[in-house]
Structure formats: structure tokens, C-alpha cells
Amino acid sequence: MSFEILSDPGNEVAQRYGLKFQFPEDLREVYLQFNIDLPKYNGDDSWTLPLPTMLIIDQKGFIRHTAINADYTVRPEPEETLAELKRIIFA
Secondary structure (H helix, E strand, C coil), X not given: CCCXXXXXXXXXXXXXXXXXXXXXXXXXXXXXXXXXXXXXXXCCCCCEEECCEEEXXXXXXXXXXXXXCCCCCCCCCHHHHHHXXXXXXXX
């Protein structure tokens, strides 16, 4: 690919932009009942996930498109992202 994709272990960037979801205690128990060990996957005990976010930022640093969902279970579709990139490039 000719563009960068951000990986955010520890959710540090998500935290800076207010895009981090903190699991409430009761939801933690539900996840553990299903053997979903989020601290193990995250590598820390924060019980946080980033909000699903897709930002298209141009070479000058301008945000050209965003897709952010408050529901951490809903992710931007790759096809939608590619369509938006094509729209921006060929506009």
C-alpha cells in the first residue's frame, strides 16, 4: 500500500483523541464467562478497546473523511473505506 495504517497497541492514540471505550465491571464479567480474556489480548489490564475509527488524512494533514462508531462492535467496512479513498483521489 502507498499509505500508512496506524496500529495502536495500548490504545494510547485512541486515548489522546477520546476514542477509547472503558468496559464496565458487569461487561467484564460477561466476557470472562465466555473465556474472552481482554487483558491477555491487550497485554495490559486496562479493560479498554479503541472505538472503531477510520480517518482518511491527506498528505497535507487534513482529515478528509471519518468513520467513528460509538459501538465498539461495529467496524468500518473495507469496501466503504476503499470507495471513499477512490472518491477523494478522483474528485
